[in-house]
Amino acid sequence: MRSRVAVIGAGTMGHGIAYAAALAGCDVRITDARADSLPAALAKIDGLLEGGVKRGKLTGAERAAVRARVATEPELRPALGDADVIIEAVVEDLAVKQRLFIDVERTAPPDALLASNTSSLSIAAIAATLAQPARLVGMHFFNPVHVMKLVEVVTHGAASLPAAERAVAFARQLGKEPIVVRDSPGFASSRLGVVLGLEAMRMLEQDVASAEDIDKAMELGYNHPMGPLKLTDLVGLDVRLAIAEYLYKTLGKSQYEPPRILRDKVKQGELGKKTGKGFYTWSD
Ligand SMILES: NC(=O)c1ccc[n+]([C@@H]2O[C@H](COP(=O)([O-])OP(=O)(O)OC[C@H]3O[C@@H](n4cnc5c(N)ncnc54)[C@H](O)[C@@H]3O)[C@@H](O)[C@H]2O)c1
Numbered sequence: 001m002r003s004r005v006a007v008i009g010a011g012t013m014g015h016g017i018a019y020a021a022a023l024a025g026c027d028v029r030i031t032d033a034r035a036d037s038l039p040a041a042l043a044k045i046d047g048l049l050e051g052g053v054k055r056g057k058l059t060g061a062e063r064a065a066v067r068a069r070v071a072t073e074p075e076l077r078p079a080l081g082d083a084d085v086i087i088e089a090v091v092e093d094l095a096v097k098q099r100l101f102i103d104v105e106r107t108a109p110p111d112a113l114l115a116s117n118t119s120s121l122s123i124a125a126i127a128a129t130l131a132q133p134a135r136l137v138g139m140h141f142f143n144p145v146h147v148m149k150l151v152e153v154v155t156h157g158a159a160s161l162p163a164a165e166r167a168v169a170f171a172r173q174l175g176k177e178p179i180v181v182r183d184s185p186g187f188a189s190s191r192l193g194v195v196l197g198l199e200a201m202r203m204l205e206q207d208v209a210s211a212e213d214i215d216k217a218m219e220l221g222y223n224h225p226m227g228p229l230k231l232t233d234l235v236g237l238d239v240r241l242a243i244a245e246y247l248y249k250t251l252g253k254s255q256y257e258p259p260r261i262l263r264d265k266v267k268q269g270e271l272g273k274k275t276g277k278g279f280y281t282w283s284d
Contacts, residue, residue: 002027002069003173006080006108008100009089010041010072012236012274013117016145017087019045022069023146024174030072031079033090038072045070048146080108085170087139089117092242097121098129105130113166115139120190120243122250123183124156134160137167140187141176143234151176156183185250190243193231194256198244200228201259204279211279229279233272241266 003026007018010032018028018041030041049067052058058066073079080086086108090096097116104114114136116126127133138154151171155164164180171178181187186194200214208214215227232240241262248256265271265278272278 003085003170004081004083005029006031006083006086007089008032008076008079008086008104009091009117010037011089012143012239013141013145014089015041015044016143017089017117017141018070019048019066020141020145020174020176022066026069026085026173028070029079029081029083030070031074031076035074038074042070042072076103077107080104080112082109083112084109085113085115085166087115087117089141092119092121092239092246094121094125097126101126101136102129105132105135113137113163113170115167117141119239120186120194120246122156122185123154124158127156127158133158135163137163138181138183138187139167139171140189142189149175149177150189151178152187152189153178153180154183154187155180159183186243186247191247191251193228194240194243194247197228197232197240198255198257198259198262201232201261201279204229205259205261233278233280233282235272236274237262237266237271237278 005021005026005028007014007028007030010030014030018030022028030038032038049063053060053063086104088097088100090100116123116138117140118138119140123136123138127136130136137159140152140154142148142150153164153167168178203214204211211229215230218224218227241258244256244258269275270277273282276282
């Protein structure tokens with residue numbers, strides 16, 4: 001039987017996870033607290049499918065079949081309905097995620113795997129409010145989801161082994177490469193990656209080089225596929241700021257202190273690619 005996947009949060013990550021799951025043959029329902037994000041997510045999925053056809057990766061018939069497996073649902077309860085796997089990709093805010101998972105646990109089928117796509121927050125803290133914390137693990141996908149191979153499966157003290165094993169198997173089903181990481185701030189990826197991104201911003205503040213040249217230093221000098229400032233634009237400056245604030249608070253190390261330029265840009269609504277401007281100017 002096809003896996004049934006519910007994705008909560010239809011933003012940058014939610015639509016990407018939904019697309020990857022539908023592409024892998026799962027039936028997917030996407031839900032969001034803001035109903036107007038649902039058509040936007042579907043439009044982005046249509047764009048990804050279109051790109052797949054143009055690059056010769058998908059036939060027209062496959063595109064139609066994948067699209068037919070994706071549905072949107074503004075209400076949480078019917079969205080979770082008969083899901084086997086439920087992935088949360090809402091705003092990076094512990095209290096919001098805790099509240100949401102209380103509702104999810106009440107509503108979801110009792111044997112559904114619960115997963116959070118948080119980039120940095122403690123999975124144990126999110127799970128702490130659940131009657132059965134063992135059901136929840138982290139499944140940290142990367143942006144853009146259809147391109148990036150890695151999924152961090154995050155386990156915590158109260159997580160069950162079967163939940164982690166299911167998450168690993170599900171990540172593989174989606175064609176991803178899972179790694180298993182113990183719950184600790186920023187896991188393996190954000191804890192390292194954020195340091196690089198924040199330092200690049202400090203270098204920009206200090207006029208060491210232009211954004212383009214700082215990025216080129218990492219791309220050409222260290223063989224990173226994308227420089228840290230461009231990557232921050234793709235991730236979203238607001239998302240990066242929330243992660244940096246959390247890591248600064250939990251790890252207490254100065255390298256995680258958000259630079260002024262990041263705070264200012266977020267205040268001005270320059271959130272990166274999704275708003276058309278961040279460290280770069282973007283057009284569609
Ligand atoms: N952006 C990235 O590169 C990236 C990478 C990996 C993980 N993440 C993580 O994924 C999560 C989502 O990030 P994003 O970049 O997709 O954010 P986003 O702002 O693009 O989308 C978040 C969506 O969640 C919705 N939402 C907020 N509260 C909700 C609620 N209570 N119930 C249902 N929907 C709600 C919002 O309306 C919005 O559509 C965050 O935890 C983030 O840290 C982000």
